[in-house]
Amino acid sequence: MPKPGRVSMKLTRTVTALACIFAAAPAFAQEGPLQIYSAYPDEHMKALVDGFAEQYPDVEVQISVQPGEQLISTVELELRAGRPQADVIGLNQASIASLQAAHSAFAAYKPAGLEGVRTEVLDESGTSVPACVNLYLIQYNTNAISEADAPTDWAGLLDPRWKDQLALADPASSQSVHSFLWFITEHLADEGDDYGWGYFERLAENAPRLERSHGTIRDMTASGERPIAVQLLANGQTSANRGDPTSLVWPSEGSPGEISSFAMFEQSDNQEAAQAWLDYIVSPEAQAIMPDALGCAPVRNDVDYTFPDGTAVSDVTIVPVDADFIANEREAQVEAFDQAFGR
Amino acid sequence: MAAAAALSAADTVQAQDLRLNDVYKSYGNYEAVRGISIDVPKGSMVSLIGPSGCGKTTTLRMIAGLEPLSSGSITVGSKLLSDATGAVPPERRDMGMVFQSYALWPHMSVADNVGYGLKRKGLNATDIERRVSDVLAMVGMVDHVGRYPSQLSGGQQQRVALARAVASRPQILLFDEPLSNLDAVLREQMRFEIRDLQQKLGITSVYVTHSQEEALALSDKIVVMSKGLVVQSGTPAEIYERPKTAFVAGFIGLTNTLTLNRLLSDDQMAVGSFGAHRVKASGAAMNGETQQFLVSVRPSEITLSAASASPTAGMNRLVGTIQTVVFTGGIVDYFIACDGPGQTTLRVQTTPPARFEPGAQVALEFDPARTVVLEDQVNGKSQ
Amino acid sequence: MMSAEAAATVDRASTGKMQRSGSSGWSLTAAGLSVVCLVIFIGAPVAAIFLSSVYQDGWTLEAYRDFLSSPRLLTATWNSLLVAIGIAVLSVVIGAPLAFGVARTNMQLKRIVRATMILALISPEFLLAMGYILMAGPNAGYANVALRAVFGMQSTAGPIDIFSLWGLVLTALPNGVAFVFLALTPALANMDPALEEAARLKGASALEAIRDVTLPLMRPALLAGALLAFATSLAMYGPPEMLGIDVLTVSIRNALLGLDFASASVAAVVLVLLSGIALGGQRLMLRNEDRYRTLGGKAFAPRRIDLGWATPLLTALAVFYVLIAFVLPYGTMIAVSLMKSIGNGFNIANLTLDNYRVVLSDASIRKAALLSVSLAASAATIVVAIGVIVSYVILRTRFAGRSALDYLSILPLAVPGTAIAFALIVIYLNWPGNLTGIYGTPTILLVAYLARFIPIGVRNGQTALLQISPEIEESSRVFGATEFQTLMRITLPLIMPVVIYTWLLVFILAIPELSASIILRGFSTQTISTSLLSVWNGNGGLAVACAYGVCIFVSVSLLFLIAALVGRRSALMRGFTIG
Numbered sequence A: 001m002p003k004p005g006r007v008s009m010k011l012t013r014t015v016t017a018l019a020c021i022f023a024a025a026p027a028f029a030q031e032g033p034l035q036i037y038s039a040y041p042d043e044h045m046k047a048l049v050d051g052f053a054e055q056y057p058d059v060e061v062q063i064s065v066q067p068g069e070q071l072i073s074t075v076e077l078e079l080r081a082g083r084p085q086a087d088v089i090g091l092n093q094a095s096i097a098s099l100q101a102a103h104s105a106f107a108a109y110k111p112a113g114l115e116g117v118r119t120e121v122l123d124e125s126g127t128s129v130p131a132c133v134n135l136y137l138i139q140y141n142t143n144a145i146s147e148a149d150a151p152t153d154w155a156g157l158l159d160p161r162w163k164d165q166l167a168l169a170d171p172a173s174s175q176s177v178h179s180f181l182w183f184i185t186e187h188l189a190d191e192g193d194d195y196g197w198g199y200f201e202r203l204a205e206n207a208p209r210l211e212r213s214h215g216t217i218r219d220m221t222a223s224g225e226r227p228i229a230v231q232l233l234a235n236g237q238t239s240a241n242r243g244d245p246t247s248l249v250w251p252s253e254g255s256p257g258e259i260s261s262f263a264m265f266e267q268s269d270n271q272e273a274a275q276a277w278l279d280y281i282v283s284p285e286a287q288a289i290m291p292d293a294l295g296c297a298p299v300r301n302d303v304d305y306t307f308p309d310g311t312a313v314s315d316v317t318i319v320p321v322d323a324d325f326i327a328n329e330r331e332a333q334v335e336a337f338d339q340a341f342g343r
Numbered sequence B: 001m002a003a004a005a006a007l008s009a010a011d012t013v014q015a016q017d018l019r020l021n022d023v024y025k026s027y028g029n030y031e032a033v034r035g036i037s038i039d040v041p042k043g044s045m046v047s048l049i050g051p052s053g054c055g056k057t058t059t060l061r062m063i064a065g066l067e068p069l070s071s072g073s074i075t076v077g078s079k080l081l082s083d084a085t086g087a088v089p090p091e092r093r094d095m096g097m098v099f100q101s102y103a104l105w106p107h108m109s110v111a112d113n114v115g116y117g118l119k120r121k122g123l124n125a126t127d128i129e130r131r132v133s134d135v136l137a138m139v140g141m142v143d144h145v146g147r148y149p150s151q152l153s154g155g156q157q158q159r160v161a162l163a164r165a166v167a168s169r170p171q172i173l174l175f176d177e178p179l180s181n182l183d184a185v186l187r188e189q190m191r192f193e194i195r196d197l198q199q200k201l202g203i204t205s206v207y208v209t210h211s212q213e214e215a216l217a218l219s220d221k222i223v224v225m226s227k228g229l230v231v232q233s234g235t236p237a238e239i240y241e242r243p244k245t246a247f248v249a250g251f252i253g254l255t256n257t258l259t260l261n262r263l264l265s266d267d268q269m270a271v272g273s274f275g276a277h278r279v280k281a282s283g284a285a286m287n288g289e290t291q292q293f294l295v296s297v298r299p300s301e302i303t304l305s306a307a308s309a310s311p312t313a314g315m316n317r318l319v320g321t322i323q324t325v326v327f328t329g330g331i332v333d334y335f336i337a338c339d340g341p342g343q344t345t346l347r348v349q350t351t352p353p354a355r356f357e358p359g360a361q362v363a364l365e366f367d368p369a370r371t372v373v374l375e376d377q378v379n380g381k382s383q
Numbered sequence C: 001m002m003s004a005e006a007a008a009t010v011d012r013a014s015t016g017k018m019q020r021s022g023s024s025g026w027s028l029t030a031a032g033l034s035v036v037c038l039v040i041f042i043g044a045p046v047a048a049i050f051l052s053s054v055y056q057d058g059w060t061l062e063a064y065r066d067f068l069s070s071p072r073l074l075t076a077t078w079n080s081l082l083v084a085i086g087i088a089v090l091s092v093v094i095g096a097p098l099a100f101g102v103a104r105t106n107m108q109l110k111r112i113v114r115a116t117m118i119l120a121l122i123s124p125e126f127l128l129a130m131g132y133i134l135m136a137g138p139n140a141g142y143a144n145v146a147l148r149a150v151f152g153m154q155s156t157a158g159p160i161d162i163f164s165l166w167g168l169v170l171t172a173l174p175n176g177v178a179f180v181f182l183a184l185t186p187a188l189a190n191m192d193p194a195l196e197e198a199a200r201l202k203g204a205s206a207l208e209a210i211r212d213v214t215l216p217l218m219r220p221a222l223l224a225g226a227l228l229a230f231a232t233s234l235a236m237y238g239p240p241e242m243l244g245i246d247v248l249t250v251s252i253r254n255a256l257l258g259l260d261f262a263s264a265s266v267a268a269v270v271l272v273l274l275s276g277i278a279l280g281g282q283r284l285m286l287r288n289e290d291r292y293r294t295l296g297g298k299a300f301a302p303r304r305i306d307l308g309w310a311t312p313l314l315t316a317l318a319v320f321y322v323l324i325a326f327v328l329p330y331g332t333m334i335a336v337s338l339m340k341s342i343g344n345g346f347n348i349a350n351l352t353l354d355n356y357r358v359v360l361s362d363a364s365i366r367k368a369a370l371l372s373v374s375l376a377a378s379a380a381t382i383v384v385a386i387g388v389i390v391s392y393v394i395l396r397t398r399f400a401g402r403s404a405l406d407y408l409s410i411l412p413l414a415v416p417g418t419a420i421a422f423a424l425i426v427i428y429l430n431w432p433g434n435l436t437g438i439y440g441t442p443t444i445l446l447v448a449y450l451a452r453f454i455p456i457g458v459r460n461g462q463t464a465l466l467q468i469s470p471e472i473e474e475s476s477r478v479f480g481a482t483e484f485q486t487l488m489r490i491t492l493p494l495i496m497p498v499v500i501y502t503w504l505l506v507f508i509l510a511i512p513e514l515s516a517s518i519i520l521r522g523f524s525t526q527t528i529s530t531s532l533l534s535v536w537n538g539n540g541g542l543a544v545a546c547a548y549g550v551c552i553f554v555s556v557s558l559l560f561l562i563a564a565l566v567g568r569r570s571a572l573m574r575g576f577t578i579g
């Protein structure tokens, strides 16, 4: 017969001791490492973090990734509560602009290497620092769709052949897809009946899946669940690295380019490290690895680049987006989109 | 147990009187105890007896400080323990208690169970060990110090509970039907051991039971309770010989009750008629309006003789027909239908051998001094 | 009898040592602590939900008007109800025969069915959703491809569309079935078989006896299980989010993403009321249980019934359940977790262990895992402590209003995690909650977990205390121990197995907590579940997510195994305590 009393007492003590250790654990320190909120996936950030570490070995970098739209509301709530939990944020230019308009949360900063950056991607207010240009294109699954059958332009997605085959990011949840909305409904508005809101009304008939994030869409295209999609270059790049059976189409109407950017919080208690990060982002070293890192096109003219499928940059029509329009009109755009999709 | 003798006189405790003064206890609307006053003289053992649910445990728990009082007070010597406004917590009352379920701690060995109270009193380890083996010797359980309660029989658990209760030499010992879970033989044996121990240690004790034998054998004083009230208290002999009500008479010992029509009465005695027979009984004066009254006669107080035999002078005499005879070893039980009003059956107990067969006509004779007038009203309402 | 003079000589000075009835220092502290904890962790959030629905810059019912005129929110409400009803009904249809089969018949696979039920209960809901999306996506889901090939279907899609209400029902079904199953098996095992036999003597067939006698007797347990499945389905967040189906929990999240607190609060109120009604009903069922109780304390040898031709049908149902609840979804996940590219199928060239390497080496995942483990451990510890203290106050003291504590402590069962998280945002973003500065820190997650899991602590605490006869504690008092010493030396050691079991249970449930964590996600509050969801949503991809999911599943199952062993030990101890 065991002695349950003794055992129990011992267990009591062990549990109490463990409890004390664990209970102490969540009390994390808020200072020290450079903390970056990022809408760009960890695997994309990794190359940048590694490159940064070579130049600034003393700075430890921590990344916290959330899909863009969720990141925006996380930061908004934190700002309401008093202070953001990070030093730097990585988001597209339009989103940073709208956060800045609402909260003046970011500190303007002009990194040393900014002169080398193409002027058309620069943020006029100086709040956000451009990292790369992320383009919209069409990605399709080569097991399901032959190259000959693949559409060659955005209007080609309206073909009833693609019913139940398409995927697209949901503008209610994705920040980036507003570049695509702007491109079709504003930039191409005068190009005929195929474009403007009519485009989305007809696209709705093909019942595309509306997903929260482009990463999910990439995997659905790769798996064949949604073999054709409106996709961002960065994800095409990941698919290429991974060996997915997918291919890219550069639509003849051109590609809207959103500007992936970084900005530092006014309230950061790690200003120096934050500035170092922004300096690094526009440096030729970071720009050179940008296609492997954030998976998109460099913003410096002095860096060579070809797209993952071998397409030369000069063969693609890149249309810089109107970040102000996107920042100011997003609610109206979501509403119009909901109407087009009958929700 | 012989070991009880091993206790030196120095081990006895400075006892003090325990008093319950008009104590009430209600649970919501239900009144479990309805104003009882009990006096437990120092060093004596008082039994609370009564049917299940009459409030004995509640009373004992109030004494232990486990239950607050609704009104009244409890004192020890000149010290107030409980009243309606508050109570000295149980751990500061210096009492020992044997629970009905024993309430031994299953996760502690016998030694730890018994030594628990000593540890709380701040004794050092060697003293505790010595005292523990002393009291375990007293109850004959020294060989079981290292066991756990689940490894002991009911009787052994009971002894451990007893040892635990006396180990810290409390001022007052409380027992809540400690023997009710034991078999008859063990119960009788333990009964004497408890009494022995209590007298050796001279601890003021309250003993709750619903068994008349235990109460009669153990106590200096018996308190009979019913429905939250004390109906009678006194020495075992008083209660047995002069029960005040049919309830007490029936609860402590067997009895026969007879309804008599009043003929005459004074302070000391009363005479009534039972059919054609006159019955004389001893007892207090009764209200002038009473037309009928009850008397109690114990079955063993009645002697039987053939109906034809001549009456014994000075004895009450009834006649009847034997209906049943039951032989139970030491006793012969007769059930006799008496000639008289109604269908009165009397029970008579004699020593063997049986002298009458069912159907026999017999005379029943009993001493008026042993025929007790009860206080109950005849229409059934008890006082 | 005490004379007046004697009473007068009572030493009044010694009354200084007397205490007010039932209010020793310790029980006062315990009661105070209970009230404070329950009000902060439960009362405040529930109040915040209701208040914020009627107060936005002034008292108004505007938010309710907006809710009623929003087609999207009404659809979400409707979807929530449909899905919850669907799950409840189907859970009974599948769970009841399986419970009967396992408890009372000679069917096969009993142990496997039981184990699967438990796995379905402990495995995080979103893991099954992942498996199902990969398995039953209409175009490329493996099950669909296989079904089309087997039945020679010409279409390129279907026949199963997981991205539908039915798909959502299917995803959450294993969990619901387990609720019904676990509610029914004890009731069935305890039923006196003589009742059925009596019916059969009167000429009823075995199946008729079940219909006429067994089913009516089981009705309360059946309804209780179904209502629990209903309430849990209402509260579910992960699967509808991943399938892209608008239900109320998802609406709360969407409203919060748009910082629309008014809509979020009304959606939360509607959810709380719906689950409150269901859980109220469930408690009512169990309260009336005595009326139906067929067990009189004695143990019946559960007699096995031979159902004849129906037995293989039951076994087939068991196989079906084990397939959909475990083998297929987790098999799919394991297969995908080993793929280089999800598009290239299951072949040697496409095999890799890289996804597991990524999971085990990724700094963010490690950080999230560390946070989840330490949060779960802290939550479990505090929940157990609060559970013991509150149960103690409810069962062992005489304070007025202690039954209010009882009700307050189980309230969170009706409040889905999304709603609790929303309430915490409201509380800790506004005065005076914002003074604590815990918004955005792991502490706010801890607060959310406490609100979610305190009911488990208090319920188990009460069960444990009820098993200890009060006399065991009272005797300790009589022999000189204070109330607190008694708690530490007698009560706690005796309930320790239950305490440890509860600790492990809360730990296991807290580790994959998603619905509150996702809403409170921030820089330092990324947990295992939110990081898994973000891996699934592109930050790593489906294959890595599957590897991650498999790791979580294995860890949680192992932990449960430990808990079950402790639980068995505690059952032994219980027998011990009574004996």
Ligand SMILES: Nc1ncnc2c1ncn2[C@@H]1O[C@H](COP(=O)(O)OP(=O)(O)O)[C@@H](O)[C@H]1O
Pocket: B027, B030, B032, B050, B051, B052, B053, B054, B055, B056, B057, B058, B059
């Ligand atoms: N805690 C309680 N709450 C309500 N009623 C009680 C409680 N304890 C005892 N009672 C009631 O008080 C009466 C007396 O109980 P008790 O003192 O245990 O009787 P007994 O004389 O058998 O020991 C019983 O009717 C019992 O039901």
Ligand SMILES: [Mg+2]
Pocket: B053, B056, B057, B058
């Ligand atoms: Mg009793």
